[in-house]
Amino acid sequence: MPLIVYSEYVACLSDPSSLFQCNPGGTKICRYGPCTYGCCGTFDGRSYCCKDSKCTGCPPGQWYKKTTAVSSPISSSTSLADTSCNNPVSNSCDFYIKCLDNKFKCGPNGYPIKYGDKNCKKFINAMNKFSSDGKKWVTKTMTCLQKSLVSSYRNDKTTCQEINDIAFSSHASCYVNSGVCLLPLTDWGLILHTVDCEDLFLGPAFMQAISTITECTKLYAFLIKNYVCQLK
Template sequence: MHNQINWFVVITLVIFVATVSGQACVPSSTDCSFYSDCLEAAVPCGPNGYALGYGLKFCQKFKARSLLFSPRGRQWILSTTKCLQNALVPIASGEVVKTCSEIQDYAYDSHPDCYTQPGHSVCDLPITDWALILTIILDQLLNPATYQQAYQLIAFPVVHLVQLSLQNIQEALHFSLNLIARSIAYCIMSSQFNRFAFIASIVFVVHINGEKCVPSDDCSFYSDCLEAAVPCGTNGYAIAYGLKYCQKFEKNIARFSLPGREWVRSTAQCLQNALLPVVNGEKVLTCNEIRNYAFSSHSKCYTQPEHSICNMPFLDWIKVFVIISQELKDPATWKQIREDFHMENNHLAVAADKLQH
């Protein structure tokens, strides 16, 4: 009787495990749990292993930003996600036995075919999608192992195509399509157009992450950095608000008093600084979220201790209102004005309290 119970328990456990594994370990184009529930469960490699440190991480990143891609880009993400998981099923199921480092190599070997599937190839994506891919994988681009892989696959054709210096090549590779290095090499060899697109992407990323994206009183930050990182079009914050009013203030800066000009320059740099996390990919936001995130920084930038709008002459205030007159119909503008006024009242209250004591 005792033996029968033990056999029953064993059979039940086998059925349970098979059922759970069968349900959880089916590759999906929309679910990233395969990496944690299947691959990592089969061969635990920890947070630095391929399953958690790469597969799950970037699957979730692409899923979170998929709506920012073009329709073709979204289809590419779905197709590639499932393909990459399918390639790892033999390891998750135990058919193929690999160490943690071997799993990483095994997984990388599957990337080119998955990235360049017929009908869903990275080679066919618009350049704006390539730019989005770059912003998502930015932190992985400094991985020496990936850099070496990218260097071997990409450096040679790039040298001959654009005759970059060794230093520029290294900079480009650090900010190149590292995670899709092999597929990009495939694209480069497929047509002259794809060669151009690849070079344009490298130049684009070096440009985006170089001097152009250092906050300053230069308005190109909004078009060349913020809009390039997260394209939201002519109605998005970067173009319709940031660039538009930065240029308006820049055009009229000579009309301001000296304190007013200092306020314009200081505020311009402060507003750009606030958006750096979005540009460099630290914060993943939709277009609407970017607008709200940017507006939330305005009050502090307008009222910085050394260059506050509160300290400007009254005539400068009038000039500010003239410049932003078109925005006065937007409820968000009045909300901003109320917040600024509230901050000014707080400053006055603190000053009065100090005088009384």
């Protein structure tokens, strides 16, 4: 029977004066006496006094990784979940919430939920409005954007800010390499209609990237004329 390692992330309220770096379920005495729900050690070497049984109330970024190894048969659902997180499925947006946000808990204002999942679903829902080449572009681009974050998903020390930075830096290359500059005018219009202006999917970095590419000359001119909100 194989050994399966389950990782669980918990967060607790800071107790910077604690004498101990306590593990969940272990020693429950912090500097000023026992915590009702115990202490959790973190990577910064301090302990945190839990506010409730779910260990909520932790300052942003203070996480403790508790790893438990048990012998268990690998279920088909577990195997499939692990596979989809390490190799995102085409025409699916599951990676953002079921993988990234489930692991790193970036929350409603983090990239996985606020930008990735939201815009991925918008493109998937608008898929049938695109031309044949446009449909292929949507699939390639959405897959590229997710795969650009797989290495971040695999790294347990990745921060939500790093996910945000890496994701946005991948937008221009994923769009261009998937063939956005070769799409018909109608598809360009659909892209502008689908993506929220404030989401920066076609921001200055994208404009700078396509301004020097010969095959993107027409798209660049089109965006200059029709997408002024990102060029101010």
